[in-house]
Amino acid sequence: MLEGRCISCGRGLVEEGCTQFPCPECGYIIKRCNICRSQSAKYKCPECGFEGP
Ligand SMILES: [Zn+2]
Numbered sequence: 001m002l003e004g005r006c007i008s009c010g011r012g013l014v015e016e017g018c019t020q021f022p023c024p025e026c027g028y029i030i031k032r033c034n035i036c037r038s039q040s041a042k043y044k045c046p047e048c049g050f051e052g053p
């Protein structure tokens with residue numbers, strides 16, 4: 001279990017398969033839940049506005 005919330009849907013990262021990784025642009029830690037990850041939902045970095053799959 002990770003701390004924080006999914007930046008796409010706001011769910012807590014309590015399920016298996018949640019992930020976090022640094023933004024390729026600015027290094028901000030982006031967190032995503034397993035659901036958004038499996039749906040390949042887009043994310044947008046709240047720091048620099050970078051969008052990725
Ligand atoms: Zn999510």
Ligand SMILES: [Zn+2]
Nearest residue numbers: 023026045048
């Ligand atoms: Zn960023």
